[in-house]
Amino acid sequence: MKNHKVVASLEEAIRLSGLKDGMTVSFHHHLRNGDHVLNMVMEAIAQMGIHDLTVNASSLFDIHAPLLRHIENGVVTHLKTNYMSGGIGRAISAGILADPVEFRTHGGRPSDIELGRTPIDVAFIAAPTADPMGNCTGKYGKSACGSLGYAIPDAMNAKKVVVVTDNLAAYPLTDWSIPEIYVDYVVAVDAIGDPAGIVSGTTRITRDPVGLVMADRAAQVIRHSGLLKDGFSFQTGAGGASLAAAKYLRDIMLREKIHGSFGSGGITGYLVDMLNDGCFEALMDVQCFDLKAVESIRTNPRHHEISASHYASPSARSAVVDSLDVVILGATEIDTDFNVNVHTDSNGSIMGGSGGHSDTAAGAKLSMIIAPMFRARLPIITDRVKCISTPGRDIDVLVTQGGIAVNPKNQELLLRLKDAGLPVVDIHDLKEMVERTTGTPAPVREGGRVVANVIYRDGTLLDTIRSVPAK
Amino acid sequence: MRRSMLFIPGNTPNLLINGGFLGADALIFDLEDAVSPDEKDAARILVRNIMKFMDLRGCETIVRINSIDTDYWKADLEQILPQKPRWIMLPKTGCAADVLTADAEISRLEQRLGMEPNTVRLMPLIETALGVENAFAIASASKRVGAIFLGAEDLTADLRCKRTKGGAEIDYARSRMVMAARAAEVDVYDTPFTDVNDDEGIRADAEYAKSLGFTGKASISPRHVGVINEVFSPSRKDIEYAYEVMDAIRQAHEQGRGAIALHGKMIDAPIVARARQTIAMAEEMGVGKAVQHEES
Amino acid sequence: MEIIKRAIAGTLESSDAYVEIEPNAQGIRCELESVVEQQFGDNIRGLVEEILAGCGVKNAKIHIIDRGALECVIRARVEAAVMRGKGE
Numbered sequence: 001m002k003n004h005k006v007v008a009s010l011e012e013a014i015r016l017s018g019l020k021d022g023m024t025v026s027f028h029h030h031l032r033n034g035d036h037v038l039n040m041v042m043e044a045i046a047q048m049g050i051h052d053l054t055v056n057a058s059s060l061f062d063i064h065a066p067l068l069r070h071i072e073n074g075v076v077t078h079l080k081t082n083y084m085s086g087g088i089g090r091a092i093s094a095g096i097l098a099d100p101v102e103f104r105t106h107g108g109r110p111s112d113i114e115l116g117r118t119p120i121d122v123a124f125i126a127a128p129t130a131d132p133m134g135n136c137t138g139k140y141g142k143s144a145c146g147s148l149g150y151a152i153p154d155a156m157n158a159k160k161v162v163v164v165t166d167n168l169a170a171y172p173l174t175d176w177s178i179p180e181i182y183v184d185y186v187v188a189v190d191a192i193g194d195p196a197g198i199v200s201g202t203t204r205i206t207r208d209p210v211g212l213v214m215a216d217r218a219a220q221v222i223r224h225s226g227l228l229k230d231g232f233s234f235q236t237g238a239g240g241a242s243l244a245a246a247k248y249l250r251d252i253m254l255r256e257k258i259h260g261s262f263g264s265g266g267i268t269g270y271l272v273d274m275l276n277d278g279c280f281e282a283l284m285d286v287q288c289f290d291l292k293a294v295e296s297i298r299t300n301p302r303h304h305e306i307s308a309s310h311y312a313s314p315s316a317r318s319a320v321v322d323s324l325d326v327v328i329l330g331a332t333e334i335d336t337d338f339n340v341n342v343h344t345d346s347n348g349s350i351m352g353g354s355g356g357h358s359d360t361a362a363g364a365k366l367s368m369i370i371a372p373m374f375r376a377r378l379p380i381i382t383d384r385v386k387c388i389s390t391p392g393r394d395i396d397v398l399v400t401q402g403g404i405a406v407n408p409k410n411q412e413l414l415l416r417l418k419d420a421g422l423p424v425v426d427i428h429d430l431k432e433m434v435e436r437t438t439g440t441p442a443p444v445r446e447g448g449r450v451v452a453n454v455i456y457r458d459g460t461l462l463d464t465i466r467s468v469p470a471k
Numbered sequence: 472m473r474r475s476m477l478f479i480p481g482n483t484p485n486l487l488i489n490g491g492f493l494g495a496d497a498l499i500f501d502l503e504d505a506v507s508p509d510e511k512d513a514a515r516i517l518v519r520n521i522m523k524f525m526d527l528r529g530c531e532t533i534v535r536i537n538s539i540d541t542d543y544w545k546a547d548l549e550q551i552l553p554q555k556p557r558w559i560m561l562p563k564t565g566c567a568a569d570v571l572t573a574d575a576e577i578s579r580l581e582q583r584l585g586m587e588p589n590t591v592r593l594m595p596l597i598e599t600a601l602g603v604e605n606a607f608a609i610a611s612a613s614k615r616v617g618a619i620f621l622g623a624e625d626l627t628a629d630l631r632c633k634r635t636k637g638g639a640e641i642d643y644a645r646s647r648m649v650m651a652a653r654a655a656e657v658d659v660y661d662t663p664f665t666d667v668n669d670d671e672g673i674r675a676d677a678e679y680a681k682s683l684g685f686t687g688k689a690s691i692s693p694r695h696v697g698v699i700n701e702v703f704s705p706s707r708k709d710i711e712y713a714y715e716v717m718d719a720i721r722q723a724h725e726q727g728r729g730a731i732a733l734h735g736k737m738i739d740a741p742i743v744a745r746a747r748q749t750i751a752m753a754e755e756m757g758v759g760k761a762v763q764h765e766e767s
Numbered sequence: 768m769e770i771i772k773r774a775i776a777g778t779l780e781s782s783d784a785y786v787e788i789e790p791n792a793q794g795i796r797c798e799l800e801s802v803v804e805q806q807f808g809d810n811i812r813g814l815v816e817e818i819l820a821g822c823g824v825k826n827a828k829i830h831i832i833d834r835g836a837l838e839c840v841i842r843a844r845v846e847a848a849v850m851r852g853k854g855e
Contacts, residue, residue, distance in 0.1 A: 209693040210489050216694060251670060347805055373492070376781060376835020377803050401492040421758070423494075436526060437488070439838060441806030484840040485782040512850060513776050517843040524839035 005186045006132045010044040010164070013185040014122070017160040019045065022052045023121040026158060028151035029059035030126070030138055030287060033085075034197025037126035037164050039066050040189065046075045054078035056120060058109060058150040058308070059353070062087035063197060071096055080118060082106050082353050089350030092451055093468040100464070101350075101452040103343065106286070107312025107319060107359035108457035110153035115315055117459060123158035125151045125178065126192045130165035134183025135176040138288075139298040141167035143193045146267075146288025146297045148177040152307035155182040166192045177305055200290045203268045205247055206240030210372055210401050215244030217422070218328060218370050218399045223252055224420035225366050225413060227325040232260035234280075235321075235360055236328040238268050238289045241370050245328055246270045253279045264311070264320050265327075265356060267293040267303075275302060284320045286311040286356075312359035314457045321356070321363030329357055331371045331398075333385045336427050338392030338407045340369060341385035343454060346378045348444050349468045350452060354389045359457055361394035366413065373400045373434045378441060381431040386444070387454060388463040398427065405430050445469050472755045473497050473531060474687040474703035475696045476620075476660060480505035482514035487521045490530065493693040494700065497531035502547050503538070503562050511543050515550040522554040533558040533594060539572050552580045556591060560620065564595035566605045567612035574613045589615050594660075598622030599629045603644045606651035616657055620689065621648045623662035634665075636672055638679070649684040658686040667692040677702040704756060705749045713749035716742060768823040774852035777836075777844035784836040786848040791828040795819055801833035814838060818845045827852070 007013045019025065025045070027038045038057060043066065045053065053076050055067070060081050068091045070076045080102040084092065092101055104112060112118040127136035128143040138148040143166055155161050155178045163178075168188045206212060218241075222228050234249070236242045247270060253260065254277060263271040264284040269292030275283050283303045288294045297303045312321045321327075332352070333341040340361075345351045361367040371380045380400065396413055398405040403425035406414040417424050425433075447467030456462040477495035479486050481502045490498045500521070506514040522532060534556045537543035540563070548559070561573050570593060577591055593615045597603055603626065610619050623641045627634040634640065645661065652659030661680035664673045673695045677688050681702055688699045705713070716738055723731040731738045770790045777785045797815050801808055811833060819827060829848070833841065 209486065209493070213493055213693050216697065346803070377837055378806060378835065401489060433526075437837065439807065439810060441803070442809070444805050483780075484836060485780065488782060488837050488840065513843070513847040516847045516850070517840065520839040520843040520846070524842070525837075 005134055005183065006168075007185050007187055010041055010187055010189070011048060013162045013187050014041070014044055014048060016185055017122045017162060019050060019122050021050055024054040024056055024119065026120040026123045026154045027055070027057040028125065028148070028154060029057065029061065029083075030145040030148055030150060031143065031193040031198045033061040033063045034194040035061065035063055035126060036191060036193045037124060038064055041124045041164070042067060042070050042075065046070055046073065051075055052077045054080065056080040056109075056118060058106070059083035059355070060088050061085045064088060068096060080104065080109075082109055083355045084350055084353055086345070086349070086351035089352070093344075093349040093465070094470070095447070095449055095451055095467045097451070100450050103353050103452055103454045105312065105354045105359050105457045106150070106308055106356040107314055107321065108455060108459065110307070110309040111313040111315040111457065112459060113153050113157050114309065114313070120154060120158040122160045122162060123151075123154035125155055125161060125163050127163045127165040127178075128192065129167040129169050129173060130163045130186055131169050131171040131173040131180075132186060133171055133180040134161070134163045134186050135171075135173040135178070135180045136163050136165065136183070137173065137175055137177045139175065139177070139294070140169075141165075143167070143191065143195055143198060144294050144298075145198050146294040147285045147305045149286035149306055149311060150308045152178060153309050160184045162187060164189060164192055166190060199288060199294055203238055203243060203270070203290045204240070205244040205270070208240070211241040212244055213401050214370050214372065214399055215241050215248055217404060218245035218368060219248035219252060220420070220422055221368060221397060221399060221404060221417060222249055222326050222366070224416050224422065225326065226416055227366055228252070228258060230259050232258060233262045233264070233323055233325045234260060235263065235265040235324055235326070235364070236271075237330055238266055239330050242328045242330065243268060243270050245370060246274070250274050250277065250279055264324065265360065267297070269293060272296040272303070275300070284311070312356055312363070312457070314359070314362075319363070321360050324360060324364035326366045326368065327360040327364040328368050328370055329361060329390075331369045331380065333382050334369055334371065334380060334395070334398055335382050335385045335392070336431060338395040338398070338427070339385050339388045340390040340392070340395060341387045342389045343387040343452075344465060346444070347468060348386050348446060348466070350465060354454070358390035358394065361390045362457065367394055367396050369395055369398045371398065371400060373402045373430070374438050377438050379431065379434040379438050381427060381434055387465050389454060391456075391462070400430065402433060403430050472752055473658070475699040476533060476687065476689040477693060477696055478505070478663070478689065478691045481518050482506050482510050484517065487517065488525060491526060491528040494696045495530060495690070495693070496687070496700070497533055497558075498527065499533045499535050499560060499689065501535045502543070503535050511537070512546075515547055519550050519554055522551070522556065531558070532556045533560050535560040535562060535596070538563040539569055544573075545576060548576055548580055552577065552591060553584055555586065558592050558594045558617070560594045560596050562596045562622070563599060563602070563625070564597055564609055565599055565601040567608040570595055570609055570612035570616060574615050577615065591615075592617040594618045594620055596620045596622050597648065598625035600626070603647055606648055607654055610651050610655035610657050616655070618658035618660060618686070619648060619652050620660040621645060621662045624665070636666065636669075638676065645680070645683055645685075653684065659684070661685040661688040663689045663691045664695060665691060667694060670698070673698050674702065705752055709749050710753045710758065713746035713753070716746035717750065768849070768853050770824060770827045770849070770852040771854045772852055774848050776847035776851060779832060779834060781834050782836055782840065783834055784841050784844045785832040785834075786844045787830040788848040788852045789828040791826045794826060795824070796828045798830045799833065800831070802835050803833070811841060814841060815845055818842055819849070822846065822849045824849055
């Protein structure tokens with residue numbers, strides 16, 4: 001064997017990679033809230049006394065809370081990510097990091113990596129199965145997560161690549177996602193993650209009647225949009241109401257014998273069912289959300305793994321999102337110009353991020369937001385969102401239980417929905433109606449410091465997020 | 472126009488506050504089966520406040536009180552009547568005397584509250600074998616009765632048979648209810664379809680009820696409301712035909728002709744009556760003029 | 768109207784409020800925990816005072832855990848707690 005890539009420990013791999021103060025390390029989030037690799041690597045780095053690092057992680061979950069300690073100790077001084085769940089977000093909003101977090105999108109991140117705007121020194125790739133030369137995949141092993149789409153641009157562009165696996169297979173692993181040509185070192189560990197946190201057993205549609213009514217409306221909007229015909233392509237998030245909308249859409253497609261072309265994005269069992277029922281020719285999968293999706297990508301040749309760049313990069317010659325007909329997305333807030341916030345909660349604290357939100361909204365012919373008129377007495381529609389995650393020009397329609405608001409830029413859709421007898425309402429009237437029900441909320445106090453910059457998929461600054469003052 | 476009636480549990484704020492947004496023509500605020508005995512007091516107060524302060528967006532309000540053999544029903548009426556519900560639904564109505572008992576109490580409260588007599592209408596819920604056999608007597612017991620409503624779940628328990636999707640076991644009750652209601656000149660509502668996930672089933676069930684002569688249908692799931700409204704609405708074709716009928720009548724009238732034909736078919740009084748009903752409904756749905764406009 | 772015993776009404780479900788009322792020697796003491804404190808906290812405290820005054824309650828300790836209830840729901844839960852706490 002010409003080249004021995006397997007090294008004994010993470011420390012050894014980090015040492016061999018040449019990681020030094022001030023460099024950038026990267027991680028993917030396919031193991032979601034079950035990931036152990038980011039914490040193991042950062043702990044080893046801290047032990048080795050390396051400081052002032054930039055962490056570029058495609059997403060951060062609450063399991064990554066030890067990262068906060070590394071921030072306090074100066075091991076980590078910069079964060080770049082596409083999504084951050086509430087536990088990490090609260091600390092960032094409180095201001096623990098001196099320099100603002102850089103939020104990107106699932107398409108903007110690989111684009112900026114490839115263009116050299118955000119170079120990576122060492123990429124650590126959690127791999128559910130790998131061979132000694134670094135061919136690796138997420139489809140097999142006790143920690144199987146399905147697609148490794150978000151890790152592919154990191155592997156292709158980082159100066160050094162370390163594969164971390166808990167299932168070292170014999171060479172050659174032929175069904176690879178990332179081939180050995182990009183990999184420098186391989187480390188075997190006991191467990192790269194906790195399977196319970198990696199994928200859900202099953203993702204379920206909502207049982208909330210309001211959610212079901214919205215889902216039903218959403219399916220009707222798609223039906224009457226003029227886009228639901230042979231060749232139809234579709235993406236939806238994994239939220240309960242969005243999944244219910246997918247189920248109702250499937251019923252319509254089967255009843256009307258419509259053969260779509262593809263479903264894309266984060267894939268759930270519902271989209272797998274649609275593939276198997278003949279609603280789609282193919283699934284384009286950047287991430288698996290449940291066991292059914294993992295099983296499908298492993299066994300069904302029409303279920304394709306795609307890289308984050310192929311999924312959504314704005315600087316690729318084309319990406320899957322550019323061929324999307326319809327995407328269903330969520331929102332924590334939407335304003336009367338249809339700008340959407342998915343970064344912060346009602347108190348302005350970070351609890352999310354764009355992920356693929358603004359990428360798919362920019363690419364799809366019809367971008368739909370599905371959201372209740374109010375959550376816990378807080379109206380969903382505001383005069384101006386606290387943070388613009390996706391600009392209103394890319395949003396076509398808002399579906400709520402109280403009515404459907406169409407962006408005036410899409411007059412054709414407005415006419416089609418009116419003609420179909422759907423309850424179309426001006427977004428300003430909808431806002432007023434909601435506030436008559438909830439009362440008008442007092443404005444939320446905002447802190448003085450910028451704690452995060454929201455960078456649009458083309459690399460321009462879209463908005464900033466300010467600190468949340470202590471109570 | 473009351474095609475769909477949606478049950479909302481009386482002690483569940485999340486559903487009560489969303490009731491007006493779910494597309495139903497009428498909401499049934501339920502103080503009976505959906506509320507446990509130790510929460511009856513809180514549910515009454517909650518429903519009263521919802522009726523007083525929430526914009527229900529034009530939905531008619533129906534309150535299902537507890538049956539007159541319980542200790543709760545008078546307190547229910549006491550709390551709810553000041554909010555002027557359009558309807559009180561009286562569960563387990565077995566005979567005309569049950570109607571008169573409730574009627575007397577409502578009259579007493581109407582008078583005390585300075586309301587016009589018969590402001591609040593009664594919708595007996597017929598859900599026992601005795602009630603079905605007495606359907607006409609119940610429907611005609613009082614001027615206050617404006618509709619009767621079939622409850623098949625309790626009825627099939629009383630009949631000691633299984634409730635099935637096909638519903639053969641309630642065929643007799645359905646026909647009997649429609650007959651009694653039409654004879655008494657009141658509306659009549661069909662029992663809910665209880666499989667929330669069967670989209671085809673609800674449509675077939677609603678279409679069958681409509682074919683028997685029911686005015687509309689109740690639902691326990693907001694998901695069913697749309698289908699019920701659709702099934703119990705006049706179709707575009709029905710509406711166009713109704714306008715044609717009225718046009719033909721007007722023309723014949725202007726020309727002093729007695730006998731009127733449309734598309735080679737005689738138009739008689741029942742056809743005109745039906746056309747009038749259809750147009751009234753179309754106008755209430757907001758689609759009446761659209762069709763007329765397209766024609767001109 | 769006197770509050771003579773501890774009473775509760777409402778639930779901790781979303782869009783509901785859990786209200787606990789107790790006798791108090793002198794005046795009204797209101798404690799509020801709300802998920803919408805920033806947006807509606809003052810509004811809710813004002814509302815509770817108004818409802819208690821409307822019911823003629825002058826002395827009570829009231830503790831509310833608000834899960835984003837609309838005004839009319841808070842009203843109903845406070846009224847129910849008062850009815851239950853005043854005894855028979």
